[in-house]
Structures are given as structure tokens and as C-alpha cells.
Amino acid sequence: MFLSLLRYKNFSSISTATLISNLCKTIVWLTVLCSSMSFAKDHKFTNVYNNDMGHFYQLKLEQGLSLDVFVPSNSKDIRLPVLYVMDGQHYLYNAIGFQQTLSAGIHTMTASPAFIVVGINTAKLVQNSKRQRAQLLNSNSAQLSKTLVEHIMPKVDNAFHTSGQNLYFGWQFAASFGLSLFNDYPQAFQGLLLASGPYYSESQIARTKDTLALNKGLGVKVYLSLGEKEKHALVGHEGLIEVFKAAGRATVDWNYHYHDNYSGHIDHFTTPFDALSKGLTWQFNDYHDLTFYSLQDVEAFGGVTAIVDYFKRRAKKYGVPETVGEVAHFTLFRYALEENNYQAFQEFERYLGEYKINNRFTSYAKFFAEHDNVERAIKVLKAGIKQHPQVHQLSGELAKLYLIERNTKQAVKHFQQALDKAKADEMAVAQYQQQLDRLL
Numbered sequence: 001m002f003l004s005l006l007r008y009k010n011f012s013s014i015s016t017a018t019l020i021s022n023l024c025k026t027i028v029w030l031t032v033l034c035s036s037m038s039f040a041k042d043h044k045f046t047n048v049y050n051n052d053m054g055h056f057y058q059l060k061l062e063q064g065l066s067l068d069v070f071v072p073s074n075s076k077d078i079r080l081p082v083l084y085v086m087d088g089q090h091y092l093y094n095a096i097g098f099q100q101t102l103s104a105g106i107h108t109m110t111a112s113p114a115f116i117v118v119g120i121n122t123a124k125l126v127q128n129s130k131r132q133r134a135q136l137l138n139s140n141s142a143q144l145s146k147t148l149v150e151h152i153m154p155k156v157d158n159a160f161h162t163s164g165q166n167l168y169f170g171w172q173f174a175a176s177f178g179l180s181l182f183n184d185y186p187q188a189f190q191g192l193l194l195a196s197g198p199y200y201s202e203s204q205i206a207r208t209k210d211t212l213a214l215n216k217g218l219g220v221k222v223y224l225s226l227g228e229k230e231k232h233a234l235v236g237h238e239g240l241i242e243v244f245k246a247a248g249r250a251t252v253d254w255n256y257h258y259h260d261n262y263s264g265h266i267d268h269f270t271t272p273f274d275a276l277s278k279g280l281t282w283q284f285n286d287y288h289d290l291t292f293y294s295l296q297d298v299e300a301f302g303g304v305t306a307i308v309d310y311f312k313r314r315a316k317k318y319g320v321p322e323t324v325g326e327v328a329h330f331t332l333f334r335y336a337l338e339e340n341n342y343q344a345f346q347e348f349e350r351y352l353g354e355y356k357i358n359n360r361f362t363s364y365a366k367f368f369a370e371h372d373n374v375e376r377a378i379k380v381l382k383a384g385i386k387q388h389p390q391v392h393q394l395s396g397e398l399a400k401l402y403l404i405e406r407n408t409k410q411a412v413k414h415f416q417q418a419l420d421k422a423k424a425d426e427m428a429v430a431q432y433q434q435q436l437d438r439l440l
Contacts, residue, residue, distance in 0.1 A: 045059045061147075065120060068088050082166050084153075086120050086122070086177065088119015088120050099114060102288075112280065112287065116156070118152075167191040167193065186218060198230075200233075212244075215251065216250075219250065224257065229265075289327040290327065291327050291328065292335060298335070329352065329355075358383075358387065361387075362393060368380065378398065381394055392422035411435075416432075416436065419436065
């Protein structure tokens, strides 16, 4: 801008208003540049709120921007991925809600790692002028990219326990900016969630093609979300997909969700929900615990060795223990039991250690006894009695196992205990008494 003034050979030919206007624009441009360069030294995060969910921090920036940062409370001693959310004043809590629902929630299933959410708050820009936000994300995108990658991200990494895995979310112009951001710094983000990009220009797509050619095997993951009524954006999305296809999944793994949100009037405004739910689920599809519904499912996955390897890779990437997930562990042994496959059960235990049974005690005891492991069956029933001391059936089944072992003394003992517990069950009382009469 300043150089454009120097092109005039005769300053007297410029109107006073034009000269002042251009000078003001130059001063603003230089102020933005200088403030960006001094950012890392002059700003600190302020802890503004803590609760059971986590810790909230704020950081004010120049250019009318500020940061709102959420650090989950269940993340001690774990290095966390970071999700950068443009327009955080609207979408910060969508991202927090996703992980609060799926990261070690009420139940044991985990589909999301804990992660830090950095909301880039543009509210003041929008209040001043919506055009100001649009300019920052478009004509000034290179400067914003530099501020984000060279100043904001190092500041976040220095202040918090980050893992180096970074994701970016943006809606509308912020989605288009996300593609420019990737082309400016292709290795800064491992995942992009781009919702309702209004256009991806031919020059952007061509540049993306060049970027991918120079970064083969990059492995970035890009999720594109577009509402059915956003037909004006189809050409750009389809052009981008063609570039992704040509680059190959090893360079860019992509998922394009062009969908109907049941109301065309709000398609454009609901794609963030899609990107911050289905998109994040897809981004973290190498993290979630595994659920199996049959031994055939286990074989299709690659067997127990493949399951162990999955959790080792997960541990390496996310800094969590290598232990096979609780749900995966449970379902492996559950279907070995239900399909009466003792060989599979033994194989699982060779790789995962002895399975600690804390439910279905009678079923597991019968399973072991049927496969000539009465000692293990007795152990299971004793554990069951300890956990449920008033359940007469457990004592009765244990007495029967001692009969198999020809240990009459223990059989009598446990039939008597079963009889004492079954006073309200007349049929059971008669059966236990009959057994005792035979043995005494």
C-alpha cells in the first residue's frame, strides 16, 4: 500500500482526501504487521474460570481478535491435540461438547481423546463490520495465517501440554481461509474441518494441487461439509475433490459430506454441527475404543494381534496407555463365551492376560467346566459369591462343581449355604435339601 503512493510522480495531483485515505490504510497495514511480529512477547493467557469439565483461559490480541481456550480437566500428564476453532464465539462449545460426550463419559466407551480447544474470537470484527472479518479471511489471509501459525500456535504450545497434533475448523469464509492456511503452512495442521466453504477458487485449487505435489505422503485429513441447498459451492468442492483423488490418500485423506439437513433454509448454518460431530469422529477414527459383535467381527479386523497393534499405535499417537480398551476387552471375551469357543478365549488370554470376570458368573463357570477347566470354574463362582453373597444360585452351582471334583465335604458345605440363602424360594429349597439328603 505504501509503495503504491510512491508510484505517483506528482503528489500535487493527488487529492487531499485520497492522500489521507491511502496514508491511513498504510498505517493500519504497518500496525497489523508490527503487532503480529511482537505478539509472542507481549501477551499472556489469563485463567478466567474452572469447573469439573476443565479450565478456561483468555488472551486478547491486536486486530480485534481474542482467544478463548478450554483445557479438559481429565488430561493430567497427557500431551493433548489442539483444535483451533475460527469464530470461537459461536463454535467453541460445540467442540467442547463433542469431547465431553465421547471422551471417558458416563459409560466406558471412548470415541474421542481429550483435546484442547482454542477459539479464535472474531466478535469484535463482526461488530465493527462484517466486511472486516471477510477481509481478514480473504485478502489478508496470508497475514492471518502467519499470525496463527508463527505466533498463536507457539504461544499455545508454550502455555499448555500439547502433543503437536493440530486441527483447524472453519465455517463459510473461515472454511475458504482454511484451505489458504493449508497452502501457506501445509505441515502445520494434521486435520482440517471445512464447513460450507462458499467458494474454492480456481487459483486456490491449482495452488492446492501444487502444495500436495510438493508434500507427498503428508497424511493430512480434510473433512468437507456442505448442505444440499448450497449448490453455488458445488463446482469448487468437486474441483477440490478431484485434486485430492489425484494426490492419493497417503497424501490427503478426505471425506466429503454433501447432505440434506431436513430444512434447506438452514443448510448453510448447520454444517458446523456436522463438521464438529461427524467430522471430528472421522478425524479421531484411530482413537476410539473397539466394539465387536461376534468372533467373525474379530477375525475381520485381523484377530487379537491386530487389536493389540491398534492400541499400541493409538498409545504412540495420543500418549495414552497401550492397554486394550475396556469395551474391546469385554466384547472379545463375551463372544468367545456366547459362541462357546474355548480356543478363542484361550488365545485372547495369551495376548491380554487372564480375564477378570465380574459378571455372568454362572455362565462363565459352566463354560469352563464344559471345557474341562473345573478349577477355573470354581474360582469364578467364588468371586461371584464374594460379590453377591446372598445369591443362592452361585452357592448351589459351586456345590455341583465340588461334586464333579468328588469333594463331598465342600459340596455339602455349599449346598447347605445355598439352602440357607434360598428360604423364600420353595422349589430351590426342595432341590438343595434333596441334594443334602443324598450326600449325608
